[in-house]
Amino acid sequence: MHDTCNTSRTGVILAFSLLFAALAPMSVQAAPQPFVLASGGRAQAVIVAHGGDTNGIGYAAQQLAKNLGRLSGATFMVADKPVAGYRTIHVGAPYKATKRQETCVRVKDANTLEVTGDGAIGTAYAAVDLAETLGAVFCAHDYTYAPRQSELSLPGDYAKIDAPCMTWREAGCEVQFQGHFDHAMNLRIVPSRGDRRWKWFDPTRGENIGQTVCTHYVPRKKFAETHPDWYAYVAATRKRNFHWVCVSNEGMLNQLYSEIDAELAKDPTIREISVGIDDAYTYCECDKCLALAQHYADPDGSTHPALQCVVLANKVGDHFAARYPHVRFNFLGYLGFGDSLPITGELKFSPNVGAGVAELWRNHGLPADCNERSDIFFGRLARMSSAKHGLYVWDYLANFSDFCIPFPNHRIFGQTAKFYKESGVQGVFCQTQFSTSIGDMAALNLWLFAKLLWNPDLDVDELTATYVNAAYGRGAKGIQEYLGLLEHARLRQRWTWLGCYVADTSHYLTGDDCVKMLRALDNAWNAGRGGPEAVMLRRARIAGYDMALQRYNDMIEPAQRLRYKLMPREEMLYRWKSLVEGETSRGAYGELGEGRMLGTFENIFRHSFESPAEPTVYPRRSSVIVAPAARLTGGKRMTRGKDPDGTEYCRFQVKLGGETESVWMNPDFAEIGYSIEDDDAGWWYVFATVRTAASVDVDPAVSYMGIYQPWYVNDYKAAGGQEIANQAIQGRKGDTAWKTICVGKRRLYKGSRIWVMPGILHPSDWCDVREVRLVDPVLIENGAAAPKDAKAKARAVVVACDKFAKDRNVRIETDNIDNFKYARLAGFDTNAPVHSISWSVPADLAGEWELLLDLRSGASIPLDQEAAVAYVTDDATCTECGALQRDNLRHVTGSRGDESWQIVGLGRVNLETGMRVVLEPGADTNSLPRFTDLRRIVLLDPDYAGKTQPALPAPPAAK
Numbered sequence: 001m002h003d004t005c006n007t008s009r010t011g012v013i014l015a016f017s018l019l020f021a022a023l024a025p026m027s028v029q030a031a032p033q034p035f036v037l038a039s040g041g042r043a044q045a046v047i048v049a050h051g052g053d054t055n056g057i058g059y060a061a062q063q064l065a066k067n068l069g070r071l072s073g074a075t076f077m078v079a080d081k082p083v084a085g086y087r088t089i090h091v092g093a094p095y096k097a098t099k100r101q102e103t104c105v106r107v108k109d110a111n112t113l114e115v116t117g118d119g120a121i122g123t124a125y126a127a128v129d130l131a132e133t134l135g136a137v138f139c140a141h142d143y144t145y146a147p148r149q150s151e152l153s154l155p156g157d158y159a160k161i162d163a164p165c166m167t168w169r170e171a172g173c174e175v176q177f178q179g180h181f182d183h184a185m186n187l188r189i190v191p192s193r194g195d196r197r198w199k200w201f202d203p204t205r206g207e208n209i210g211q212t213v214c215t216h217y218v219p220r221k222k223f224a225e226t227h228p229d230w231y232a233y234v235a236a237t238r239k240r241n242f243h244w245v246c247v248s249n250e251g252m253l254n255q256l257y258s259e260i261d262a263e264l265a266k267d268p269t270i271r272e273i274s275v276g277i278d279d280a281y282t283y284c285e286c287d288k289c290l291a292l293a294q295h296y297a298d299p300d301g302s303t304h305p306a307l308q309c310v311v312l313a314n315k316v317g318d319h320f321a322a323r324y325p326h327v328r329f330n331f332l333g334y335l336g337f338g339d340s341l342p343i344t345g346e347l348k349f350s351p352n353v354g355a356g357v358a359e360l361w362r363n364h365g366l367p368a369d370c371n372e373r374s375d376i377f378f379g380r381l382a383r384m385s386s387a388k389h390g391l392y393v394w395d396y397l398a399n400f401s402d403f404c405i406p407f408p409n410h411r412i413f414g415q416t417a418k419f420y421k422e423s424g425v426q427g428v429f430c431q432t433q434f435s436t437s438i439g440d441m442a443a444l445n446l447w448l449f450a451k452l453l454w455n456p457d458l459d460v461d462e463l464t465a466t467y468v469n470a471a472y473g474r475g476a477k478g479i480q481e482y483l484g485l486l487e488h489a490r491l492r493q494r495w496t497w498l499g500c501y502v503a504d505t506s507h508y509l510t511g512d513d514c515v516k517m518l519r520a521l522d523n524a525w526n527a528g529r530g531g532p533e534a535v536m537l538r539r540a541r542i543a544g545y546d547m548a549l550q551r552y553n554d555m556i557e558p559a560q561r562l563r564y565k566l567m568p569r570e571e572m573l574y575r576w577k578s579l580v581e582g583e584t585s586r587g588a589y590g591e592l593g594e595g596r597m598l599g600t601f602e603n604i605f606r607h608s609f610e611s612p613a614e615p616t617v618y619p620r621r622s623s624v625i626v627a628p629a630a631r632l633t634g635g636k637r638m639t640r641g642k643d644p645d646g647t648e649y650c651r652f653q654v655k656l657g658g659e660t661e662s663v664w665m666n667p668d669f670a671e672i673g674y675s676i677e678d679d680d681a682g683w684w685y686v687f688a689t690v691r692t693a694a695s696v697d698v699d700p701a702v703s704y705m706g707i708y709q710p711w712y713v714n715d716y717k718a719a720g721g722q723e724i725a726n727q728a729i730q731g732r733k734g735d736t737a738w739k740t741i742c743v744g745k746r747r748l749y750k751g752s753r754i755w756v757m758p759g760i761l762h763p764s765d766w767c768d769v770r771e772v773r774l775v776d777p778v779l780i781e782n783g784a785a786a787p788k789d790a791k792a793k794a795r796a797v798v799v800a801c802d803k804f805a806k807d808r809n810v811r812i813e814t815d816n817i818d819n820f821k822y823a824r825l826a827g828f829d830t831n832a833p834v835h836s837i838s839w840s841v842p843a844d845l846a847g848e849w850e851l852l853l854d855l856r857s858g859a860s861i862p863l864d865q866e867a868a869v870a871y872v873t874d875d876a877t878c879t880e881c882g883a884l885q886r887d888n889l890r891h892v893t894g895s896r897g898d899e900s901w902q903i904v905g906l907g908r909v910n911l912e913t914g915m916r917v918v919l920e921p922g923a924d925t926n927s928l929p930r931f932t933d934l935r936r937i938v939l940l941d942p943d944y945a946g947k948t949q950p951a952l953p954a955p956p957a958a959k
Contacts, residue, residue, distance in 0.1 A: 032156025035087065035107045038072035039151045043086070045076070045113070050092035052080035056120025056200030057092035060127040063182065064091060064115065067131035070146035091115045092123045099163035101188075105130050106159035113154070118163075121201040125188050129162065137470035138187060140436065140443045141180035143535055145470035164188070164454045166420065168207045168392065168427020171446055174436045174589040187450040207427055208272040209332040209356030209392050213312075214243055215278065217259040218252055227251060232284035236660045243278035247312045248288035257319055264324050275313055276332030276356070283308050293657070296342040300695065300763050303657030306339035306377065307347060310355075310384075317350040325352070328389055332356040333377065338664025338760050340376040347384075354389035355381045356429075361665070363726065364396060365408050365490050365498025365508070367415035367897040369862040372700040372728050376761060382423040390426030397432045397449060400594040401503035402601070403439035404546040406517060408490035408498065408508065410441050410448065410483060414460025415897045417452035419862075428453055437588035438580060440543035441483070443471070443536070472540070473533035478524025479540060485517050488817045493744040494900035495727040497706065503593075504711045505547060506747050507724035511554035511616070515564050516817075518544045518555075538579060545576035549605045553714045557615040569613055573605055604718050611715035618682030623776040623784075623795075624949040625684075627674040632769060634672040636661075641768070649691075649768040656763050664760050665704075673755035674772040681750045684774040685903065686725070688756060689740045693765035694731030698865050700893070701759040702731025703767045705743055709752035721753070729756075730865060730893055731764060738770060739890075742852070742903035745777055775945065776952060780852070780903075780938055784952055795944045797845060799937040804839050805916075808832035813933075822935040825921065826858075836920035837934045843913045849939040850946075851906040855919060857894030858931035866922040867894030867929050870904055874915050886918075894929060901935065908942050 036044045047068075049061035058078075065076040082088045090112055095104055097118035103126035104116050117126045128138075134152060137145040170176075170190035175183055177192075184191030191198055193206060214220045214231070220242035223230055230252035232244040245252050256275070264270055283289070283305035292311065293303040309331040317329040329352055333339060338361075341347070349355070357378050362371040368378075378391075385391045395416075399407040420428065428449075433439025436446055444467055451463055464483065472479045489508045490498070496508050509517075521544040525537045548555060552569055559566040567575075580598050584590045590597055629640065629648040637652045652670040654663045661669045692702045706726040711719040725743040743754075754772050758764070778784060779796040786792035801812060801823040808829045814821050825837050857867040871886035878885060888906040906917075917937055921929045 032107075033110065034153040034156055035110070035113055035158065037068060037087075037089070037113070037152040037154070038074040038076075039153075041073040041150075043068075043072070043074040043076045045087035045089050046083045047076055047078045047089045047091055048082055049078060049080065050090065050094070050116075053092060057123055059197065059200060060115070060120065060124040061091040063124070063185070064089070064127040064130065067127075067136055067144075067146070068134070068152065070144060071131070071134050071136060071149055072152040073148055074152075087111045087113070089113045089115060091127060092120070095122075097122055097163075100167045101125060102161065102163040103129050104161045105133070106161075107154060107156055110156070119201075124185055124201060128186050128188060129160070133160070137467060138183060139447070139467065139471040139536060141175060141178075141183035143471065143532075144186075165456055166425060166427050166453045168429070169450060169453045170207070170427075170429045171432045171449060172429070173432045173434055173442070173446060175446065177434065177589050178587055187447065188454060189450050203269055205267065205270045205272070207392065207429070208274040209276055209330050209394060209429065210274045211276040211278050211332060213245055213256070213275050213277065217256050217275070218245055223255070230255070232282050233286040233289075234282050235285040241280075241282040244281040244283060244308075245312070246284040246286055246289060247308045247315070248284070248286065248292065253315060256316065260316065260320065264320070264327065271326060272328045272330055273316070274330045274332060274356070275316055276330070277309060277334065281334075296344055296347050297657060298343050301655070301657055302340075302763060304340050304342045306333060306341055309333045310341070310347060310349065310353075313353045313355070314350045317353040321350070321352055328352055328354050330354045330356055330392065332358060332394060333381065334358050334360060338373075338662065340760065341380040343380070349384050349386065349389070351386070352389070354392065355385060356392035356394055357381055358394035358396075360396065360500070363498055364399070364500045365412065365496065366895070367412045367419065367862070368395075369415065369419035370895045370897050372863055373761065379423070382425070385424060387424070390424045393420060393425055393428045395428050395430040396500050397430050397445050398434075398439070399500055399502070400431075401501050402546065402593045402596070403433035403435060403442065404543050404592055405503070405505055405550070406440050406482075406486050406509065406543050406547050408486045410445055410464065411460055411487055411490075412897065413445075413448055413452055414456075414458075414463075417456035421456040434591045434594075435583075435589040437539055437583045437586075438542055438592060440546075441540070443539075444468070471533065471536045472524060473528050473531050475524030475528030475533060475537045478520045478522075478527060479537075481520040482517050482524070482540075485513055485520065485817065489513050491898070491900045492818070494898065494902035495706075495725050495743045496900070497723045497726040499723050502722045502724065503719060504722060504724060505551060506554065509547070509551070511551065511558040512562070514547055514551045514555045515558045515562050515566075518548050519562075519564050539583065542576065542579050542583075545572055545579070546601070548572060549576060549608075550713045552608075552613060553616045556613065569605075569609055573602070577602060604713055604716065607718075608714040608716040619679075620682060620776065620951045621679060622774075622948055622950060623779060623952045624945055624947070625676075625680060625774040626946065626948050627772040629770060632672055632674055632772065635667055635669045637670040638672050647770060649770045651766050651768045652758060653766045654758050656760060663758055665757055667755065667757070671755050671757045672767075672769045673753050675751070675753045676748050676774070678750040680774070681748055681752070683745060683747050683777050685742060685744065685777060685780050686746050686748070686754055687740050687742045687773040687775065687905070688754065689738055689770040689773070690729060690756060691736050691738045691768045691770075692729065692731040693736055693767075694733050694762065695764055696762045697733050699731040699759065699762045699764065700863060700865055701728035701761055702764050703729045703756055703759050705729060705741060705754070705756050707743065707746060707748070707752060707754055709749045712749050721751075728759070728893075730891060731759075732891070738907075740773075740850075740905040740907065742905060744901075744903060745780075748774070773945075775940075778952055779940065779945070780854075783938075787953065793847060793941055794939075795941050797849075797939040799839055799939070801935060804837055804934065807835070807837070809834050810837055820935065822856075822933050824931050824933050825919075826931040834921065834928070836918050837932065838916045838918045839937055841911045841913055841915045841917070845939065846911055846913045848908065848910045848942060850942045851888070851909045851911075851917065852938040852940065853904045853906065853917070853919060854901060854935040854938065855892065855904060856899060856901045856933040856935070857892060857921075858899050858929050858933070859894030859896050859927075860930055861927045862895045862897060864894045864896075864922060864924075864927060864929070866891050866924065868892035868919055868921050868932050869923075870906060870917075870919045872906065872909050872911070872915055872917055874912065892919075911939075
């Protein structure tokens with residue numbers, strides 16, 4: 001164990017006497033004297049475990065003695081009764097808690113401090129709270145920050161009562177796997193349930209949302225052959241899926257009841273039973289189960305097979321309600337695979353039934369409430385749950401492909417925890433990086449997870465600063481820089497998909513990012529290598545080397561430009577391997593990714609060494625690539641059509657009920673896309689021109705656009721298709737016009753596929769795709785003049801933010817990492833309106849253009865469907881209503897927690913001199929954005945950008 005102070009860990013010896021200070025006369029109103037626990041390195045109080053307890057209360061007393069010793073340098077006695085001449089720290093004093101796991105630390109009188117709470121567990125957590133109040137930070141299982149203090153004291157009237165917001169806090173990681181019981185207790189999360197000491201604190205079997213139906217109660221290994229009819233029928237294959245059951249089958253139900261009954265009769269400590277579904281499930285499609293779904297169909301005809309989870313749990317709950325009234329019956333439902341529940345209020349939980357939900361298929365670089373699909377499952381489950389049996393969450397705070405790569409999720413859980421609190425979540429089990437010693441910022445993530453589930457209202461940035469300063473000491477500045485770069489990368493551009501099984505980093509980390517982050521970790525190490533924090537700083541370097549080995553070629557050019565000396569690949573591999581092996585030899589859990597050990601990654605790195613270490617360069621043969629409908633391909637439901645004006649398009653039409661295959665993200669079924677040619681690999685702005693037929697006023701995701709591509713480590717293909725971008729396409733009822741949407745600037749590898757697939761929130765009549773288009777970043781970022789005739793129309797013009805109209809609430813700001821300027825609209829001047837950012841068209845730019853805005857919204861709420869509007873106006877007003885005429889209007893979405901840059905296209909516009917391009921915040925006065933930013937306006941020549949073009953001339957060589 002690494003501590004930031006040296007204390008005795010063996011026998012406890014008291015000082016011979018207590019020094020009494022002369023008391024000055026006090027008035028009745030004077031504050032009581034501080035309660036001094038230790039002074040000058042000597043204990044002034046004795047810790048007394050109530051009743052001489054040697055189990056849970058005794059454990060709390062011993063831990064408190066150890067932590068107070070760390071902080072003071074004193075040795076604290078744990079006694080079974082008060083000792084004359086010493087104050088008493090009464091651990092486990094009688095206390096009547098009003099909430100589960102409640103803690104109480106209070107000065108009872110001048111000689112007694114009570115550290116107590118809700119039984120042994122509340123008392124243990126109170127002892128931790130006291131240590132933290134006095135300055136301790138429990139950074140890792142083997143590193144506690146405990147600043148030495150000459151006097152350890154509390155105000156004489158100190159009293160603190162606290163209780164957790166969520167009473168189940170558990171993480172599947174090294175802390176559990178390797179039995180770091182003390183650290184789990186210090187974090188106030190569930191330790192290894194197999195540790196006998198946990199029974200001191202929770203004698204029951206605890207919370208349960210396990211995947212048990214087909215593995216434990218109706219095990220497929222036992223019954224699949226003899227009773228295949230007990231399992232889910234799949235209509236498309238006419239076979240059975242043995243990862244879920246037929247909830248209408250009486251034989252299966254009887255077997256399930258029998259097994260659960262036997263288990264409950266045998267173990268009276270069970271307070272929860274789970275009938276959870278397996279990962280590889282398919283819902284049953286037998287006639288009875290289909291009729292069940294149809295019975296609860298929404299008014300628009302949508303059906304929801306996931307209700308089978310509710311139905312099964314209700315049947316089990318109802319069956320056992322009388323015999324086992326104290327037991328809660330749970331199910332685990334997945335939002336990961338497009339699941340949803342009916343909107344009808346007819347479907348309800350039985351009184352003894354609760355739910356757990358796992359939102360696997362979401363963007364894990366965003367807070368949970370930024371998921372537009374969350375409400376159709378998580379939200380409906382939350383509203384169905386009772387206060388007594390609040391919702392449980394199975395969460396994910398890791399990239400399971402590689403626990404070690406820099407992954408920008410350290411800041412998102414602050415907003416997520418608040419969302420869970422608002423939704424009535426009662427507990428969270430989270431899969432984090434399995435190794436908290438090796439994974440990127442894994443110990444920080446676990447610490448934040450524990451703190452924020454206890455109190456979601458804490459500020460995540462303040463917590464992070466506290467932890468970083470404590471854990472990394474003199475290296476904290478470098479670590480904060482590393483985290484800042486990572487957070488900036490998270491928000492560089494919207495629609496970046498940060499999946500929990502995506503190993504690549506090139507879609508969010510630039511080569512410059514990688515160099516700066518590696519240098520920041522170097523600086524942190526150099527600053528603190530001689531101190532106790534070195535153990536934490538050494539671990540932090542693993543992520544930097546892991547990233548650099550994967551992105552080495554991308555880093556060569558920026559390293560030279562930024563004057564950073566990039567070490568040879570073999571040396572870097574040696575250092576990375578030595579660091580990892582050093583941690584595993586000291587007991588760290590050895591998985592570097594789910595099922596991936598050190599050898600897996602070493603093999604990938606060595607394969608990548610077969611190609612030369614040279615800067616990444618992509619030869620460009622085109623400045624624009626247009627793939628019209630004729631070049632698009634798709635799934636079974638893709639058809640081709642032609643408008644009366646000759647416009648060709650591809651279309652898919654699906655129903656949200658009754659389809660024989662999954663609608664959600666199923667490329668073989670309903671998809672339209674374009675696979676790039678190998679010679680076109682490189683950096684592009686990626687567009688698609690689509691139109692949709694939404695069935696509701698506003699559909700946040702009538703369809704989706706995204707990118708799948710292989711994972712390359714330098715030039716070595718390490719894996720097949722991974723999702724790196726995903727944009728929810730908003731649909732509005734009655735608006736069936738063509739719109740060009742953009743998923744941003746992307747590096748497309750050989751084998752990349754740009755796709756459009758259906759949404760599942762609401763039915764839609766159809767989705768059409770006219771073309772997919774790739775545009776050279778030079779056109780968007782720099783503009784391009786006509787090559788020969790200076791008077792000819794430019795191919796692209798970039799209007800910088802200094803050309804925008806001056807306004808009292810518009811200021812020019814600077815992005816200090818990517819080094820660009822932008823205009824920000826916000827309430828800087830409270831005496832002036834926060835109206836808009838605008839640009840007036842000068843005479844020399846009048847003409848027909850394709851208009852793009854590079855913007856960002858600081859939306860004040862998640863999933864704001866009109867965080868801003870962008871349009872073109874000649875400032876004419878409607879003769880009937882007096883409203884400003886707004887042409888080519890686009891509704892701009894935004895989301896709190898996703899304040900990222902996005903490209904919004906206004907389409908083809910004939911700009912006349914004096915017309916204005918306007919960006920203004922949304923009109924909902926109850927949720928006005930905190931800010932609205934506009935970086936640039938881009939004018940593309942539609943005749944040039946509307947068809948495939950050869951590469952732009954190479955820029956002149958630098959002299």
